[in-house]
Amino acid sequence: xxxxxxIKGISNSYPEEIEGTNEWYYCREEAxxxxxxxDAYEIFNRDGFFKGIIHHLIHYPEGEFHSPFQxxxxxxxxxPIWNNGELNFLVVDFHQNLIRITxxxxxxxxxxxxxxxxxxxxxDCYNLMLETTPLTLGRSGNDGFYEIIWPEKKKIAIxxxxxxxxxxxxxxxxxxxxxxxxxxxxxxVRDVQTGEIIEKSEGYLxxxxxxxxxxx
Numbered sequence: 001x002x003x004x005x006x007i008k009g010i011s012n013s014y015p016e017e018i019e020g021t022n023e024w025y026y027c028r029e030e031a032x033x034x035x036x037x038x039d040a041y042e043i044f045n046r047d048g049f050f051k052g053i054i055h056h057l058i059h060y061p062e063g064e065f066h067s068p069f070q071x072x073x074x075x076x077x078x079x080p081i082w083n084n085g086e087l088n089f090l091v092v093d094f095h096q097n098l099i100r101i102t103x104x105x106x107x108x109x110x111x112x113x114x115x116x117x118x119x120x121x122x123x124d125c126y127n128l129m130l131e132t133t134p135l136t137l138g139r140s141g142n143d144g145f146y147e148i149i150w151p152e153k154k155k156i157a158i159x160x161x162x163x164x165x166x167x168x169x170x171x172x173x174x175x176x177x178x179x180x181x182x183x184x185x186x187x188x189v190r191d192v193q194t195g196e197i198i199e200k201s202e203g204y205l206x207x208x209x210x211x212x213x214x215x216x
Contacts, residue, residue, distance in 0.1 A: 005063040015058050019207040020082035020132075024106075027056045028079070031071055037092060040076040041125040044094040050074050057087065059106070068104045068111045080104070083132045084211075090130050090137070092119065101130065101137060101150065115150065122149060131167045140164055146172070148192075156195040162188060165205060171198065173205060187215065 007015075013027035031051035034040050044050040054069040054077045068089070069077050078090040091100040099117040104110070114135070122128060127140040128149075137150040146164055148154040158164075158174060165173045170193060176186040189199040206214040 005061075007058060007063045007065055009067075010056050010058075010065055013056070016079075018080055018082050018087075020209060020211075022209045023060055024080075024082065024087065025058045025060065026079050027058060027065075029054050029056060029071060037076055037078055037090075037125045037128055041092070041094065044074060050076065050094055053077060055079050055089070057104070057106070066104070066106055066109060068102075068109075078129065081130050081132060083130075083135055088114075088130055088132075088135060090128070092125065092128075094119070099137070101135070117150060122147075131164060133166075133168060136167050138164060138167075146174075154192070156190060156192065158190070158195075159188075166207065167192065175205070176200075 010027050013029055015025040015027050018024045018026055030053040034043065034053055040050050040053065052071045052073055052075050054071050057066040057080065074093065074095040076092045080087045080089050087104045089102045089104065091102055093100065097119045099119055101114045103112045103114055122139055123141060126142065129138065131138050136148060139147045139149060140163065141147065144157060144160065146156045146158050156172065159176055161178060162174045162176045165175055170191060172190045172192050174188045174190065176188050178184055184202060185204055186200055186202050187205050188197055190197055204216045208214060
């Protein structure tokens, strides 16, 4: 017999897993249908107003949910990332022209701001997201570069079909797709300091709990 846990307080939202942990899931709540951060940025620039989006957290197995944020006008909260026992959120305040990198501590139900940056430090919000580890704010502008915005500033040349998967200290892991003639992917490891390719191999990389990664 199946065991259905009813989670009250969240509606019209599908729980999705957070890569790197089997304890936490997130649910998206939005005042107006919106695909991603870039779309929200474009809506605000066009209309001067964005209705807001947040994410709730749900803990497995008991189904307890946490709401670190309340939905607010002109605030976009990106889905959380798991960072060695911490939950980090990227928050963009369009009205105040600010980027906030935050940390949520579930045991204390406490939200902390790690740092604030001016939104003017990025060209736009296209593919702006947090990566680990260390915690890094980066952007893939689809212009042949991966840009690290915080905690350092750096541009790394990447291929046209490369997408950043995660950072591991001074190594940047990326996925590269190609068709020859069928669709395939490569895993590429680049040196963060030089941008040079350290390793390249065919396959896929999947992040699992406890710093385990499957390479297929």
